[in-house]
Every structure is written in structure tokens, then in C-alpha cells.
Amino acid sequence: xxxxxxxxxxxxxxxxxxxxxxxxxxxxxxxxxxxxxxxxxxxxxxxxxxxxxxxxxxxxxxxxxxxxxxxxxxxxxxxxxxxxxxxxxxxxxxxxxxxxxxxxxxxxxxxxxxxxxxxxxxxxxxxxxxxxxxxxxxxxxxxxxxxxxxxxxxxxxxxxxxxxxxxxxxxxxxxxxxxxxxxxxxxxxxxxxxxxxxxxxxxxxxxxxxxxxxxxxxxxxxxxxxxxxxxxxxxxxxxxxxxxxxxxxxxxxxxxxxxxxxxxxxxxxxxxxxxxxxxxxxxxxx
Ligand SMILES: Cc1ncc(COP(=O)(O)O)c(C=O)c1O
Numbered sequence: 001x002x003x004x005x006x007x008x009x010x011x012x013x014x015x016x017x018x019x020x021x022x023x024x025x026x027x028x029x030x031x032x033x034x035x036x037x038x039x040x041x042x043x044x045x046x047x048x049x050x051x052x053x054x055x056x057x058x059x060x061x062x063x064x065x066x067x068x069x070x071x072x073x074x075x076x077x078x079x080x081x082x083x084x085x086x087x088x089x090x091x092x093x094x095x096x097x098x099x100x101x102x103x104x105x106x107x108x109x110x111x112x113x114x115x116x117x118x119x120x121x122x123x124x125x126x127x128x129x130x131x132x133x134x135x136x137x138x139x140x141x142x143x144x145x146x147x148x149x150x151x152x153x154x155x156x157x158x159x160x161x162x163x164x165x166x167x168x169x170x171x172x173x174x175x176x177x178x179x180x181x182x183x184x185x186x187x188x189x190x191x192x193x194x195x196x197x198x199x200x201x202x203x204x205x206x207x208x209x210x211x212x213x214x215x216x217x218x219x220x221x222x223x224x225x226x227x228x229x230x231x232x233x234x235x236x237x238x239x240x241x242x243x244x245x246x247x248x249x250x251x252x253x254x255x256x257x258x259x260x261x262x263x264x265x266x267x268x269x270x271x272x273x274x275x276x277x278x279x280x281x282x283x284x285x286x
Pocket of ligand 1: 155181184185206
């Protein structure tokens, strides 16, 4: 496996970072997860926008030109690993760099650590077709979830709870509302209306969510962008989760109880098809 680290393409064993890296010590960094189809990055510009916003939020010195240059890096990492045919998942991380441990920032001369890797993505079609199980879990994350920081403890503990329950995803809630999934955004059909949390600091602005919003508008599907009351989730007619490796995945069991009639609902299926058409069309257009 070949990785990109600080300007070099290296075998995995040679890609090493100092123990004082602030990504390791403080979780002081931003990451991205990007889908590649046929060697091309899906919705690169949107990922770059989100990364820029997070890096500015953390005040890490890594400008837009450097973010934009990572698209070609991603393409090369995909090629170096023989992943051009088919699908891949790109992981990108920019930390504030390595310096003796102080809570305040190191001198501006310390360069950020920049890392990109690619792995083969095998789409779990059966789970997309038949749906997945989810559990609910308290949202215990910090307040700036709109920045995609590498501080993911709340997400890690939630996904572990899901995994231990034999479920795919954990749907998070706080103050009586549903926020999002541990690594996905959440949509539900409540009282006949497709509903999802609005873009605020409480959730990550998912790129899959963004594409779905465009498709929902194109298809003139009624949508309520409002927090889903947690008390209403179990009675939802349909629930689905979405993300760069999840696409649109129906949730058919929640906390061990059937959602709707236990099968992917009609709106979920419609949006899944529209999303996949857009994903693979974008690749074919390149
Ligand atoms: C907390 C959280 N919400 C939502 C998403 C979905 O975002 P995207 O569609 O950009 O992959 C992710 C993806 O990793 C995530 O970690």
C-alpha cells in the first residue's frame, strides 16, 4: 500500500509521523472521507469547501490552494494502489503538525502534517437492498460538529455500542432531538413528511446529504429541514442514513424493533436510486 505523507508517496511501513504530532496528542486536526469512482473524486469541490471551513475554524495554516492541490494527490494515491477500476475510499488528514506539547499553538513555522490514503471500497449491496439495523445512543460530542475534526470519541463509542448490539449504525440524540448518525446523516419520514436536521453546528454538513437535498428539490419531494423529535423516531414510517461510504442505506430495525413495515420504504428506495444514478453518472462523465 502506498500512502501520501508530507509531499512524498511512500510504502505504508515508511510513512511515519513523530510522536509529538498534535493530531496524535490533541486530536488537533481535520480530516475528510471522499468517495472515488473510476479514479475520480465524487463532489471534490464540496469536500474541499468543508475542509477549508474546518481548517479555518481550527486556525490551521493550510490555504485553499493547498487543499485544492490534494485532489491530484488523491488521484495519484488511487493510481499507485491500483484502485482506478472500481471504487475507493480516500482518507485525508491535516493536523497542526509536530511540536513539543503545549495547549496553545506552536510557532507558525511548524508545518502541518498532511496525509492521504486510499482503500478499496466494496459496496455492501445486500445491506442497501434489505436495510440495516441501528441503535440509538446519547450524543456526547463537543459543540462544533460542523468541523470534521479527528476528535471522534463520541462517534467511536456510539459505533462500538452499535457493533456490540449487532447493528450497523448508532443514531445520536440530545435534548430530545435526533442529531445524526455516528458516521452518517439521518433522514426519517415522520407523519408522512421527509425530515432531516437543519445545517447547524450540531451536525456535520454531509456531502451525501447535500447531494440528496439537490435531488429532493429536483424531484419536488416535500422536505422538512427541522430537528426530528427523538420521541417520534421509533414511530417513523421510514428511516435512512447517508454518507460517503453508506450512500443511502435504509434502517429497518431500530433498537431491535421494526421500523415501518420492516422493509425499505418507498421514499428511501426512490432517493437511493436517484443518488446512485448521480454517483455513477458523475464518474461516467469524466
Ligand atoms: C458524523 C458524521 N455525519 C455525517 C457524515 C456523512 O458525511 P458525508 O456524506 O460527507 O460522508 C459523516 C461521514 O463521515 C460523519 O462522520
